[in-house]
Amino acid sequence: MSASDEEHIFAEPWQAHAYALVQALTAKGLFSTGEWSDALSKSLRQRPNDDGTFYYDAWLAALEGLVIAKGAAPAADLATLKEEWRHAYETTPHGTPVELVRP
Numbered sequence: 572m573s574a575s576d577e578e579h580i581f582a583e584p585w586q587a588h589a590y591a592l593v594q595a596l597t598a599k600g601l602f603s604t605g606e607w608s609d610a611l612s613k614s615l616r617q618r619p620n621d622d623g624t625f626y627y628d629a630w631l632a633a634l635e636g637l638v639i640a641k642g643a644a645p646a647a648d649l650a651t652l653k654e655e656w657r658h659a660y661e662t663t664p665h666g667t668p669v670e671l672v673r674p
Contacts, residue, residue, distance in 0.1 A: 585629040593634055602637050610637050 581587040614633040618625055621665055639646045655671055661671045 581627075583627075586630070589627060589631050589634060592632070596634075596638075596643075601641050601643055606637065607633070610634075 581590070593607060597607060598624075602610075610633040611630060614629040614636070615621075617632075618629055621629070635649055638644050639649065651674060655673065656669075659671050660669050
């Protein structure tokens, strides 16, 4: 793999973060590599016509599902956090880093 190939492994920074989070949670023992593989496969099967464009969306859905199933975070808390990030993204001026500021 050339250096230029390495630069394009992830299309967006959040994809690299999701990848790293799976690696860290697997290493910590929250779920096994087999559980991860099963969850990701199930998530990908729910998108049968995807040409790979939404691969990391499936990755994120699988990760959220496992985190909830393992009791690491309640679904309601994840939904609230996602909404807070969506709001922060939508209200941040273009070109400014998006930051989540919680009261």
